[in-house]
Each structure stands twice: as C-alpha cells, then as structure tokens.
Amino acid sequence: MDMINFEALFKISYGLYLVCSGDKNKGNGFVSNTVFQVTANPPQFAACCNKDNYTAEVIKKHGAFSVSVMDKNASAEMFGTFGYRSGKDFDKMANMDIKYGETGVPIVMNDCVSYMELRVVQTVDVGTHLMFIGELISAEIIDDTKEPLTYLYYREVKKGVAPKNAPTYVDKSKLIAKPAQLELKSYKCLACGYIYDEAVESIRFKDLPDDWICPVCGSEKSDFIEI
Template sequence: MDLKVMNKISYGLFILTARDGTKDNGCVINTAMQVTANPNRIAIAVNKSNYTHDMILKTGEFNISILDESAKFGTFKNFGFKSGRDSDKMVEIKYNRSENGITYLTDECNAYVSAKVCSTVDLGSHTLFIADVTDGQILSSNPSATYAFYHSNIKPAASSAPKKGFICTICGYIYEGDTLPDDFICPICKHPASDFKPL
C-alpha cells in the first residue's frame, strides 16, 4: 500500500490549547471536525505522547484555534517541534482567553472553538475526544489552511543540497542525521521511526 494516499484526504490544521491550573499549553493537530449539529459536538484526535493530551484528559476542556492561510512556519515549529512539558509555548504568541479560561490564538487563525469533553475513544496511539461546543468566535475571513496548503505554501522548500537523514513517508518531515533513534516520533504527524526511510 502507498501510504501517501492518506495525504489526499483533506485535513485542516489547528492549534489545540488546554489549561491545567496556571499552566497553558498547546500543540498542532490535523483532526478536528463537527460530528453532530444537535447537540453541537466536535471530535478531535490527539496523540497520547503530547502533553496537551494529558491536560485534556485531566481537565476535560480545550480550545481549537483554526489556522488560516496567513499562518507562518514559526507557529508550526513552536507548537509542533517541542514539548510543553519543558517549555512555555505561549511566550511571544498573541492570544486571548475564552470564557473557559483557556487560550486561543488571535493571529494566523480565522476562528476558535471552545469545547467540553463528553466521551473518549482509545485509538491506540491517539485518543479521540468527543466534546460539546461551549463557545466560539470568527476572527477573520481568511481561508482555513489545509494540510495541502501547508506543504505547498508554508513549509520551507527542501534544500537542493544532498542531505544525510531520514524522511517521514507519511508527511514528508525530514530528520537530519546519520542515525534515526528507534523511539523517534515525527513532530508533525506523530508517526514512529518505522514510517521513515533514508534520504
């Protein structure tokens, strides 16, 4: 099977945020959708290795900021290439707080949605959170960024110089180096080292 077929499914891109006590955190996700209109419910899938995942399991609440086509690669690096366990991802990020007290981005996003978890489904590497929508606001009329738009317009083009490293066969992320650690997880799509191949 050609795993690149999965890239043909249309995905949005979102910054998922949560709050536990005084700690704010967020991560990039590409799975968020409305699943019912009455009641108004959404579903998100979050990798269990993300700190934000654990915060949502504990608190039962989250926000999603819907990234638009003005999003910069730095935003993806900030929320996708490091862990909130040992860094403050909200430093130098413009945000407000919704009524649930959780942050949402005010730049590079066209809307945000607040939600309260009503059930979860264990998906192995991820948890599917099904949640009631509690709030939301449109922030701009900019088109939403899709995964395809990210690859074509936001992600920096690969250098033409030969590199030593490994490429994720799912999303195209490149790990530079002679050896890929066995426990490496792709910072973009969260797939394991087994989904990488040498450049």
C-alpha cells in the same frame, strides 16, 4: 492483502488547527490536522492527540479544550512553537495573543481565522492516540478576511511534514519509490536540521522561490546546505 500505496493517504483533505488546554497559570497546545465535527445537535467535535503529547494530559486534567483554525499564511514560528517543541519545559503561550474562554482554557488568536471552545463529553482510546469529543460552548470569527490553512497547502507549498506523533504521520520508507531521476539532492537546514529531500518532494530545491523558508524553524533558503 493488496499493496498499500501510502501516497493515497495524502489525498485525504484536512485542515490545520491549534488545539489548546490549560488555564492562566499553565497552558499548552499543539498543531493538529485531525479535528472534525461528529454531530450537529448538539454540535460536537473530535480532536485526536497522541498519548505521549503533553497536551493530552492537560486536556484530561481540565476537561475542556479550544480549537483555533490556522491562517493560510501562518508564520513558521507558529509551527515551530506548537508543532515541534514540548510544552513540558517550554511555555508555548508566552508572547502569544491569548483569550481565555468560559472554561478558562487558552485560545490562541495569532495567525488564526476562527476559534471554538469545547467541553469534553467523551474520551475514546484509539491505540496510540486519544480522541477527545467535545460539546461546543462558544465559537467566533477572528478575521474573516483570512483563508484557512489546509494540510495539502502545508505539504505542497510550505513543504511541511507531519511529526512522528501525528495521526497522519507516514514513514517515508513505506512510500512507493518514484522513478529515478538524475542528480536528485538533499539539503539540510543549518538551524534545525530539517532535511529537504528532492527524491521525495515534487520541486527541486533550486526551483523553490527565493522567499521560501524552512517549514520547521522559519530559516531562509540560504541557510540550507547540500548534503
């Protein structure tokens, strides 16, 4: 078997979405980069969710889910809330601008370009994840002046990383080592512990713009220390 260069996987194009389900009493959601259209007639879309993700339970219970297309300039707080915290003991919908769809599922409007509401017609077990295939019930533009956020922009500009339960997560130890460079350093966010590793990233920490923020919690660049 030929050697696998996992860097090649980063060249696949993705968007970033908020996949949510539940009702007015209890809703939950997560950031996903694995949402795609599977048929045109009827219009059906698939969303993958880790089996350990609380949202998977909620979607199975309610049989419907929403997909909000994230804005290119979505705040770090949105990623911190929907990407790195569990909804089992935290209300992700609190302080959010929420619309409830025809099925009763919550639809997040904050920092999003458009949304879709879908009713689950099939669930496929793909090992670590469940693929929920939903038939489109409704869709609307939230703000057509905004630009959708891509996973490439999230990685290269916002310096975000996929959490371990994401379908596209790649263990850094599997990446092919890059040529050694002098004095490559690592910096740690004092607020959340996120590590900015110059050996992995394409930009030295000192060369990041002054308004750069932690991709996990939104802390300022000045809140990082060298480790």
